[in-house]
Amino acid sequence: MNYTGYTFTISPLQPATEILIAELGQLGFESFEETETGLEAYIQTKDWCETILNDVFALQSAEFEISYTFKEIEQVNWNLEWEKNFEPIHVENRVSVIAPFHEKTGMEYEIVIEPKMSFGTGHHETTHLMIQHLLELDLTNKSVLDMGTGTGILAIFAEMKEAHPIDAIDIDEWCYINTKENVEKNNCKHITAYQGDASLLTNQKYDVIIANINRNILLNDMDIYNNCLNKGGKLLLSGFYTQDIPFLEERTKDLGLTIQKTFTKNNWVGLQLNK
Known part of the structure; x- marks a missing residue:
């Protein structure tokens, strides 16, 4: 698109x-x-x-x-631009997100991503925040949904933390293709990628749902996420600013979800909600 x-x-x-x-x-x-x-x-x-x-x-x-x-x-492959501008992401000195042209870091978790997008996302902060949340969760044998998966970073990290099965969904065809490539690059075995939006979610159930998208889509689709979340499950939200928190808080109360933890970075927010 x-x-x-x-x-x-x-x-x-x-x-x-x-x-x-x-x-x-x-x-x-x-x-x-x-x-x-x-x-x-x-x-x-x-x-x-x-x-x-x-x-x-x-x-x-x-x-x-x-x-x-x-x-x-236009939708073009900008890998060369990413090589000029994409910097590794390091989280808590435990997780690194690197491109194939970066040197290995030797951290506990090392995710290799080859982003293919027609513009810079500007969302390194939200990726960082979501990884922070995932680091603190026990994902062993947990079923996970990664909505708006982008390059597949968070789905891949979830598998590294022993989650399975994992569904990764994105509406953008290039993101869908790129996710499949990155899943293979990281030797993941339990991730299934789909192209589409929240309408793909019908009777599925998950222990953890990750949605790093934007405020409007989150507000619109949060009831669908809630219906797909197992009791006691975790909903991780990011892709919005601190000034958007009241809108998200109001919606979470309507759905009976509680905010368990909040991380912020450069005015971006990552929320952990419990059901």
């Missing part, structure tokens, strides 16, 4: 950037990457129209200046 990417130049950066991210999230933008001069934001082209920003309050405010450009981004 193709995306439309926006480059926003913002002055001053805060609180304008946070306000803009919140408003764009409501419009269906799926990925954000803060820059030194503003923000990169991406939306699926099928959900985009020329007037999509007409009612964005942040663009009309006299308190800050925001300008932008946009373009459609």
Whole structure:
């Protein structure tokens, strides 16, 4: 699938950037990457129209200046760009996420990922947060669902912690293909990848559900996750900012879930919910 990417130049950066991210999230933008001069934001082209920003309050405010450009981004293989920019992720000196061109670290858990995406995710923080949560959980013989699996990082880590079986789902075809490649690269035997969304979830049950997506999709699909979660199970959520926590808290209360633990990193949040 193709995306439309926006480059926003913002002055001053805060609180304008946070306000803009919140408003764009409501419009269906799926990925954000803060820059030194503003923000990169991406939306699926099928959900985009020329007037999509007409009612964005942040663009009309006299308190800050925001300008932008946009373009459609074709689905291409940007491995060379990732080689220039992708840095290894290290968590608690126990887990490393590296690309094939990085040197081995010798850590307890070492995940080799070859990302293939048409733009940078900007979500290293959320990956870090979810790995933090998974590190603290006993996943031995636990059934796991990884929604919005992306490159398959979290599903692969779950298998390294002896979880099985594991389902990894992503709506993007390239993510689905990339997950299968990374599963093979890490010699995983218990992960099944699927292309699709939460509509694939019918009668499945899981002990642990991981959903590292974005606030709007989480709010929309959380009842489905809850229905698929075994009693006493864990729901791990990330892909949103600290200012989004009240929206998630309200939804969790409606579903009878309790927030057990919260990790934050650079304003990103990872929640552990218990059923």
